[in-house]
Amino acid sequence: MSTSTIASGFDEAALVARAKAGDAAAFSELVQRYDRRVFRMAKQITQNDDDAEDVLQETFLKAYTHLDDFQGNSKFYTWLVRIAVNEALMKLRKRRSDRTVPLDEPIDTGEDEVAREIAVWDQNPEETYSREELARILDEAIQSLKPAYRTVFVLRDIEELSIEETAEALGLSISAVKSRLLRARLQLRDKLTRQFKRKGDDAFAYL
Amino acid sequence: MLTCKQFLHELNEYLDETLDPQTRAELQKHVNECPNCWVVCDTTQKTLKVYKGMEAMAVPADIESRLMAALAKKIKDKGPGRCSGA
Numbered sequence: 001m002s003t004s005t006i007a008s009g010f011d012e013a014a015l016v017a018r019a020k021a022g023d024a025a026a027f028s029e030l031v032q033r034y035d036r037r038v039f040r041m042a043k044q045i046t047q048n049d050d051d052a053e054d055v056l057q058e059t060f061l062k063a064y065t066h067l068d069d070f071q072g073n074s075k076f077y078t079w080l081v082r083i084a085v086n087e088a089l090m091k092l093r094k095r096r097s098d099r100t101v102p103l104d105e106p107i108d109t110g111e112d113e114v115a116r117e118i119a120v121w122d123q124n125p126e127e128t129y130s131r132e133e134l135a136r137i138l139d140e141a142i143q144s145l146k147p148a149y150r151t152v153f154v155l156r157d158i159e160e161l162s163i164e165e166t167a168e169a170l171g172l173s174i175s176a177v178k179s180r181l182l183r184a185r186l187q188l189r190d191k192l193t194r195q196f197k198r199k200g201d202d203a204f205a206y207l
Numbered sequence: 208m209l210t211c212k213q214f215l216h217e218l219n220e221y222l223d224e225t226l227d228p229q230t231r232a233e234l235q236k237h238v239n240e241c242p243n244c245w246v247v248c249d250t251t252q253k254t255l256k257v258y259k260g261m262e263a264m265a266v267p268a269d270i271e272s273r274l275m276a277a278l279a280k281k282i283k284d285k286g287p288g289r290c291s292g293a
Contacts, residue, residue, distance in 0.1 A: 024282045028275070035274065036263040053270050057277050064281055118246050125257055138261055158258055182219050188258075189251045196250075 016076050020067050027067075031060050034077055037159070038084050044142055044154045045088040048095070055091060059084040074165070081159055082169045085151070089170075092147055117190050119197035128196075141191040145184055152177055153184035209237040214244050222252055 018026035035056060042055035062083050063070075070079050125134055142150055155166045156177070167177045214237045220226045221234045238245050266274070 027282075028278070031274070031278065035266050035271065039266045039270070040263040053273070056266070056270065057274055060274065060278060061281050064278065065285075118243050119250075120246055121250055121253055125253075126260065134257070135261060135264075138258060157255055158261070160259070178219060182216070185219065185222075185251055185254065186215070186247075189247070189254045192254050192257070193250055196253075 012076055013072065016067075016070065016072070020070075027064060030076065034080055035060070037077070038080060041081065041084055041154055041159060042088050044139075044158070045085065045147070045151055046091045046095070047143055048091070051088075051091040051095070055084060055087040058087045062087075078161060078165055081155065081161065085155065085169045089151070096147075117193040117197070119193055121193065121196040122198045125192075125196050137192070137195055141188050141195075144191060145187055149180050149184035149187065152180040153188065156181055157185070209233055211237075211241060211244055214238065214241070215247070218248065218251060221248070222255065 015026050015030055019030060038059050039052055039056045042052035042059075043049065046052055046055065059080065063080055066083075070076065122128060125137075129137065142153070145153065151170060152166060152172075155161045155169060156163065161169065163174060163177055163181075166172075166181075167174050170177070172180075214221075214234060217226065217230065217234055221231065221238075224231075226234070238248050265271075
């Protein structure tokens, strides 16, 4: 049971309804279904284990308290992500209170959109690295992004929220989400290329 | 003919397949003719794929048990019939 976090075909609406009616076991089931994704997201945004644990707890405690506010207009997980991202951003802001608020950082002019590292990848990284090694490489690449880019990428490309949902969760305009997402994707691509590029031959040998 | 910069500006929409057919065709033409953009496009696509395929690891047992304890306390404090208004 615990191996599948996003089980398809289970009746989430019924589970949420039971939880709303006060069935604690139903709520626990929702927690167990989503806690690993909430925890991962919290870690990716805060980059800190203690903060991530706080975010995890606060998210589910708040979700329990405010369950009646969940109207079922979005997926339960999307609603949960919104709570979690608020908690995570608060942590981030608190931790960096001596600096500018990261999400409000001005976005620079766009020259860095031009990719620096252009090389084909060796092969599928999934086949070259163990799951643990790959996870470490991917995490390190995410860590190196500015929070403003990291947060958008995590919500859109890892948690798979839509552009609109990402904008809403972060209180950003659609165009801000789009431009940050482009930066994030290109910067990650650039970093991963240094890791995954085909070695020992010319980058354009495939031509 | 699109410039590489124009292509990169539309890369997200191209990868997410949210473009109108005409714009998409223009970008397709560029990527077919420009090796640099082809590589950027291909490796960005692979970047997304590798992140999407990443499974979330289980929450460490101690963190999980503290979470469950905090929830149990909350549920007890509030009472099981949350909606009864009691």
